[in-house]
Amino acid sequence: MPVDNSANNYDQNLAAVVNTTQGSYRVIVGRDVVDDLGSELKKTGLEGRAFLVADVVMFPSALRRAQEALERGGYETHVLALEIGEANKNLETVQVVYEWLADMRAERRDIVVAMGGGVTGDLVGFAAATWLRGVAVVQVPTSLSAMVDSSIGGKTGVNIAKGKNLLGAFHQPKLVLQDIAHLESLPAREMAAGWAEAVKHGLILDAKLLDKFERLAPQMAALEGEEPVAAIRRSVAIKSEIVSADEFENGNHRILLNYGHTIGHAIEKVSGYGTYLHGEAVAIGMMAAAGIAERLGMIDSELVERQRRVLQSYNLPTTANDLSVNALIEATKSDKKSRSGTIRWVLLEGPGKATTRRDVPNDVVRDAVQSILD
Amino acid sequence: MPVDNSANNYDQNLAAVVNTTQGSYRVIVGRDVVDDLGSELKKTGLEGRAFLVADVVMFPSALRRAQEALERGGYETHVLALEIGEANKNLETVQVVYEWLADMRAERRDIVVAMGGGVTGDLVGFAAATWLRGVAVVQVPTSLSAMVDSSIGGKTGVNIAKGKNLLGAFHQPKLVLQDIAHLESLPAREMAAGWAEAVKHGLILDAKLLDKFERLAPQMAALEGEEPVAAIRRSVAIKSEIVSADEFENGNHRILLNYGHTIGHAIEKVSGYGTYLHGEAVAIGMMAAAGIAERLGMIDSELVERQRRVLQSYNLPTTANDLSVNALIEATKSDKKSRSGTIRWVLLEGPGKATTRRDVPNDVVRDAVQSILD
Numbered sequence: 001m002p003v004d005n006s007a008n009n010y011d012q013n014l015a016a017v018v019n020t021t022q023g024s025y026r027v028i029v030g031r032d033v034v035d036d037l038g039s040e041l042k043k044t045g046l047e048g049r050a051f052l053v054a055d056v057v058m059f060p061s062a063l064r065r066a067q068e069a070l071e072r073g074g075y076e077t078h079v080l081a082l083e084i085g086e087a088n089k090n091l092e093t094v095q096v097v098y099e100w101l102a103d104m105r106a107e108r109r110d111i112v113v114a115m116g117g118g119v120t121g122d123l124v125g126f127a128a129a130t131w132l133r134g135v136a137v138v139q140v141p142t143s144l145s146a147m148v149d150s151s152i153g154g155k156t157g158v159n160i161a162k163g164k165n166l167l168g169a170f171h172q173p174k175l176v177l178q179d180i181a182h183l184e185s186l187p188a189r190e191m192a193a194g195w196a197e198a199v200k201h202g203l204i205l206d207a208k209l210l211d212k213f214e215r216l217a218p219q220m221a222a223l224e225g226e227e228p229v230a231a232i233r234r235s236v237a238i239k240s241e242i243v244s245a246d247e248f249e250n251g252n253h254r255i256l257l258n259y260g261h262t263i264g265h266a267i268e269k270v271s272g273y274g275t276y277l278h279g280e281a282v283a284i285g286m287m288a289a290a291g292i293a294e295r296l297g298m299i300d301s302e303l304v305e306r307q308r309r310v311l312q313s314y315n316l317p318t319t320a321n322d323l324s325v326n327a328l329i330e331a332t333k334s335d336k337k338s339r340s341g342t343i344r345w346v347l348l349e350g351p352g353k354a355t356t357r358r359d360v361p362n363d364v365v366r367d368a369v370q371s372i373l374d
Numbered sequence: 375m376p377v378d379n380s381a382n383n384y385d386q387n388l389a390a391v392v393n394t395t396q397g398s399y400r401v402i403v404g405r406d407v408v409d410d411l412g413s414e415l416k417k418t419g420l421e422g423r424a425f426l427v428a429d430v431v432m433f434p435s436a437l438r439r440a441q442e443a444l445e446r447g448g449y450e451t452h453v454l455a456l457e458i459g460e461a462n463k464n465l466e467t468v469q470v471v472y473e474w475l476a477d478m479r480a481e482r483r484d485i486v487v488a489m490g491g492g493v494t495g496d497l498v499g500f501a502a503a504t505w506l507r508g509v510a511v512v513q514v515p516t517s518l519s520a521m522v523d524s525s526i527g528g529k530t531g532v533n534i535a536k537g538k539n540l541l542g543a544f545h546q547p548k549l550v551l552q553d554i555a556h557l558e559s560l561p562a563r564e565m566a567a568g569w570a571e572a573v574k575h576g577l578i579l580d581a582k583l584l585d586k587f588e589r590l591a592p593q594m595a596a597l598e599g600e601e602p603v604a605a606i607r608r609s610v611a612i613k614s615e616i617v618s619a620d621e622f623e624n625g626n627h628r629i630l631l632n633y634g635h636t637i638g639h640a641i642e643k644v645s646g647y648g649t650y651l652h653g654e655a656v657a658i659g660m661m662a663a664a665g666i667a668e669r670l671g672m673i674d675s676e677l678v679e680r681q682r683r684v685l686q687s688y689n690l691p692t693t694a695n696d697l698s699v700n701a702l703i704e705a706t707k708s709d710k711k712s713r714s715g716t717i718r719w720v721l722l723e724g725p726g727k728a729t730t731r732r733d734v735p736n737d738v739v740r741d742a743v744q745s746i747l748d
Contacts, residue, residue, distance in 0.1 A: 021396075095534075130543055132542065133529060134542075134544060160473075162477070166475075169503060169508060170507050
């Protein structure tokens with residue numbers, strides 16, 4: 001079994017190191033790196049047993065491959081496959097994980113491995129954060145949006161009936177391992193939604209990455225060759241830098257990641273959660289934000305249209321149907337980041353350059369929101 | 375309303391500053407300091423609304439006094455009084471707190487204030503740790519054991535059917551405020567159980583404090599004059615120093631606080647939780663640990679008897695009835711701190727001086743445990 005990559009290979013697959021008050025950790029991105037899960041985990045110095053909790057869609061082959069990799073690394077591994085989705089991202093499902101950990105007598109030195117999409121990472125991460133006051137967690141995200149976004153930064157979350165992600169904890173992983181091969185079975189729509197977050201990283205912070213996403217769209221979407229892997233790695237690095245600079249989202253860095261999210265969240269809420277995927281709503285939200293920046297004279301219409309073309313080339317929507325301007329604007333006001341006062345808008349100043357503004361006039365917002373409605 | 379203490383008074387009431395990766399916080403101990411709750415909270419720089427969650431036994435007068443103090447500090451204050459005890463220290467009760475916070479739209483900048491005994495601090499602290507990925511919490515412990523022990527150090531905990539405190543998080547408070555006046559209504563048995571933890575601090579780390587507890591037992595137990603307040607403050611300072619040195623209990627400091635706890639936990643478990651109060655079981659456990667140290671030649675019988683006399687002078691039990699040696703020894707093996715291998719015993723080397731040992735022969739343990747059974 002070829003589990004020993006060369007030192008060069010490791011360097012190439014290492015997308016980022018995230019530095020936090022809870023310690024530093026590596027984010028590894030590459031094809032077939034799941035086979036290195038055990039050897040990479042060993043490098044963290046963690047001992048104990050591995051408790052692999054996976055979305056049932058990983059069952060049986062992807063899950064078995066991960067388990068075997070852990071066992072090759074010398075970890076006694078136990079597996080729990082669960083149906084995990086937005087509909088059961090709640091404390092009842094977390095309790096299923098708790099019960100299993102209790103039955104297995106999981107201890108403080110043991111390791112929880114979360115394998116699946118964003119919901120799996122959020123929910124299993126929460127269980128690890130709260131089991132015995134926090135045990136080590138390894139994130140193995142298998143969707144593109146989880147890879148470039150939610151698996152990095154330690155945010156975990158669970159819904160209650162009264163609201164999404166109202167429960168959670170900051171619980172940084174000890175390792176994030178992203179196997180590009182897992183994306184090959186991802187539905188096209190989810191893949192596109194993931195590209196929205198990756199393109200967003202280019203738009204707000206890296207003009208070169210944006211160029212690449214623009215130039216190589218068909219190749220990216222088909223996951224052909226090394227360019228898509230390199231682009232995901234770069235996107236991961238951007239997210240990692242931001243998290244390292246602003247771990248708890250109380251500075252001026254992490255908020256930039258919310259580009260497109262104010263209107264995006266409103267679209268998800270008003271259309272009913274599940275109508276649009278999160279990344280789709282963010283794509284439309286980014287068009288609204290670009291519209292605001294254009295109206296404020298921060299960017300020209302050329303950049304707005306360029307953003308639209310890039311998003312469209314990844315099969316992302318840039319307008320929404322059948323939603324009311326008033327309902328959307330009302331929904332932005334109840335967004336949890338804005339309740340205490342004015343909304344802090346993330347707006348572009350140019351390609352690869354974002355800033356925040358609080359002084360956006362209501363009629364500018366209304367105009368820009370109107371412009372993204374069919 | 376006289377809420378302004380002099381600068382001298384503040385210095386006197388400040389028992390300790392705890393330094394952690396989540397920030398530093400003050401522990402204030404004094405009579406009637408609950409009236410300063412709002413002004414002390416203000417000094418932390420926290421803004422937002424205050425969500426005061428209290429054990430229903432605080433209702434109405436103690437609770438109203440705390441609420442008024444918060445309001446005098448300028449905090450919009452909302453109050454939830456709950457029946458909180460070991461029997462409902464579970465996720466269902468935490469969910470009651472979540473629902474209330476959701477209904478009140480509690481935000482990240484808001485503050486949860488936990489007022490009650492140890493169970494209240496554990497459970498409300500857990501709710502605060504997991505609400506919106508953690509909001510500020512202030513601990514206002516009202517039992518002696520919560521004051522000298524559980525309110526300091528950021529441990530929170532909730533039971534599931536399969537085990538006690540299996541859920542939890544390290545979530546450091548922003549302020550701990552302890553009003554000695556709250557102890558006046560505490561039942562005598564709970565008061566004694568609290569003294570067990572305070573005396574323990576003297577035994578393991580401070581010979582002078584131990585002397586004081588020995589010399590002034592009647593005065594302490596009656597909470598007469600300033601000596602008991604000073605002794606509680608010193609006990610709080612010891613706990614705070616240890617937490618600052620070993621926040622996550624992975625060093626060699628925090629474990630010393632477990633003096634008497636290995637057998638203490640076994641006694642609680644074998645006798646059925648609730649038969650002995652935690653502090654009572656720890657008192658008996660400390661006698662077993664002293665017996666081990668004596669048999670290993672680490673201390674002489676004089677110190678063992680001195681420890682017994684001190685504990686008895688606080689109306690604490692030093693022997694247990696109707697428990698089997700085998701059952702107790704079996705229970706120590708399933709203690710969560712020992713499952714992975716040998717038990718790490720905390721043992722005295724002299725008055726005010728503790729250390730840890732792993733090499734305790736089984737027959738020494740058996741003998742010492744036998745000696746604490748009637």
